[in-house]
Amino acid sequence: MSKLTPIKYVGKRLTYTDGMYGTHTAFVQGETAMVDADIAVKMLRHPDQYEPGVEAGAAPAVESKPVNEKDEDTQDLRDQINIMDKHALKQMAWERYQQKFSGNPSVESLRAKVTQLVDQFGAL
Numbered sequence: 001m002s003k004l005t006p007i008k009y010v011g012k013r014l015t016y017t018d019g020m021y022g023t024h025t026a027f028v029q030g031e032t033a034m035v036d037a038d039i040a041v042k043m044l045r046h047p048d049q050y051e052p053g054v055e056a057g058a059a060p061a062v063e064s065k066p067v068n069e070k071d072e073d074t075q076d077l078r079d080q081i082n083i084m085d086k087h088a089l090k091q092m093a094w095e096r097y098q099q100k101f102s103g104n105p106s107v108e109s110l111r112a113k114v115t116q117l118v119d120q121f122g123a124l
Helices: 037-043 069-081 086-097 107-121
Strands: 004-009 015-017 026-028 032-036 050-052
Touching: 004 037, 032 037, 069 107, 086 107
Parallel strands: none
Antiparallel strands: 004 032, 004 050, 015 026
16 A cells, blocks of 8 residues: 555635546545645645645545536636636626626626626536
8 A cells, every 4th residue: 555645625615526636535625635645746736726734633535426517617617707807707698698787897796797697507
């Protein structure tokens, strides 16, 4: 058996299941899980997502239940909305949800409205 290393997930999502490195470890934001040492080295190259954890409170790495792809797609769409400009937000609202916004709303207002559409109708 290979050596396990504690890794703490510090990414933006409240929960995250690793698919990039094939561990399928279910991380909870701020908590530590034990992962293979070779994989841990690769994970630590992304300090915005992972940092060294403390072994004492670490949960053993377990395979989680399959991720609901619909929930994953919806979260990915929310992440995209957070970096879009005004024109892209208006275009997305029209193309996906056939919604136009009157006046000249701010970018923050448009983000809130488009996010609300995603929450209401899903990632179409």
